[in-house]
Amino acid sequence: MSACIELNQVGKTYAGVTALDELSLTIERGEIVGLLGHNGAGKTTTIKLILGVIAPTRGSVTVLGYSPRGKQSKSLRLQWGYLPESVGFYEQLTGREVLEYFARLKRIDRARVRQLLEQFTLAQAADRRVKTYSKGMRQRLGLAQALLSSPKLLLLDEPTVGLDPIATRDFFLTLDELRRQGTTIVLSSHVLPGIEQHVDRVAILDSGRLRAWGTLDDLRREAALPLTIRARGNWPDGFDPDHLPHAGISSYQYADNTLTLTIKREKKLTIMRELLADKGIEDIDVQAPSLETLYTYYNNGGDTGHA
Known part of the structure; x- marks a missing residue:
C-alpha cells in the first residue's frame, strides 16, 4: 500500500x-x-x-x-x-x-x-x-x-x-x-x-x-485505560464479590442483577474466567475505552482526570 x-x-x-x-x-x-x-x-x-x-x-x-x-x-x-x-x-x-x-x-x-x-x-x-x-x-x-x-x-x-x-x-x-x-x-x-x-x-x-x-x-494499548465489564445473571441472594480476585478491580457496582466492574486491562482474562465459572452468569459484555475517552485522555496529556 x-x-x-x-x-x-x-x-x-x-x-x-x-x-x-x-x-x-x-x-x-x-x-x-x-x-x-x-x-x-x-x-x-x-x-x-x-x-x-x-x-x-x-x-x-x-x-x-x-x-x-x-x-x-x-x-x-x-x-x-x-x-x-x-x-x-x-x-x-x-x-x-x-x-x-x-x-x-x-x-x-x-x-x-x-x-x-x-x-x-x-x-x-x-x-x-x-x-x-x-x-x-x-x-x-x-x-x-x-x-x-x-x-x-x-x-x-x-x-x-x-x-x-x-x-x-x-x-x-x-x-x-x-x-x-x-x-x-x-x-x-x-x-x-x-x-x-x-x-x-x-x-x-x-x-x-x-x-x-x-x-x-x-x-x-498505549493509554492502558481500564476496561468496563457488565455481567448480568440470576443471583437470588445477590452476587458475592468474594468470588472475584480483588487485584485488578478498580470499582464494583451491583444493582438489578447486573454487575459492573472497572478493571485493569491486563486482568481481563483472569476476571473473565472467574465470572464464566459462576453458574448464575447469563450474559457478559466487555467495553474498551471509547474514542471519546481516548480523546479526553490524550488531550489531558495522558491524564485520566481522576485523582
Whole structure:
C-alpha cells in the first residue's frame, strides 16, 4: 500500500503564532483517518496544507506523490473532493445547477449529477433554488459536490453537521463503500461516537502538536485505560464479590442483577474466567475505552482526570 498523503516535520506559523508544530503523518491509500482536536488545535490548517491553499513554513507536504502547490496541482485538484465546515453556494442557483456548474469545471458527465441527486435524496428538490434549502439539504448538496469526480482523496470537515440520523447513517455507509473502492478519506469531526466504527486510524491534535496517532487498538494499548465489564445473571441472594480476585478491580457496582466492574486491562482474562465459572452468569459484555475517552485522555496529556 502506497502513501496518499505525507506530512514530514511540517510547521506553520502565522505572524509569530505557531498553528502547527513539527507534524509528521503518513496516510495510506484507501484508509479513513479521523483528524481530531479542539478548535484551534490545527485541524483546519492541516487540511489547508493538504489542499495546497497555504504553504508550510517548514517541512514538506506530498499528496498522491506530488506537492499540492507544485506543477501538478491542477491535475491533483481533479482527483480530490473537499467539503468545508461551512458550506456556501450561489443562493439563486438550483441544486441541479450547482452540481452541473462544478461538473463542467471538472469535466464530468451530467449523468453523474443525476446519480448524486438521487443518492443524497435531493432529486425532488433539484430544481429549487438553494436559498430555499434547509441546513441538512445544503450539507447533502455539499457532499454530492465533493463526490462528483469519484475522488481518490476526500477531505471532509464536520460533514455530518445538519444531517438527521438516517442521513448520517447513509453518509457513513457511503464512506465505507468509497474506502472499499480505494478512496482515501480524511475526516475532521467533533461527533466522536459517530465516526468511531468507521475510522482506520485517528490523529489527535492539540495546540498544533500531534498528541496521538494510530488505530484505536494502538491507542488503547498505549493509554492502558481500564476496561468496563457488565455481567448480568440470576443471583437470588445477590452476587458475592468474594468470588472475584480483588487485584485488578478498580470499582464494583451491583444493582438489578447486573454487575459492573472497572478493571485493569491486563486482568481481563483472569476476571473473565472467574465470572464464566459462576453458574448464575447469563450474559457478559466487555467495553474498551471509547474514542471519546481516548480523546479526553490524550488531550489531558495522558491524564485520566481522576485523582
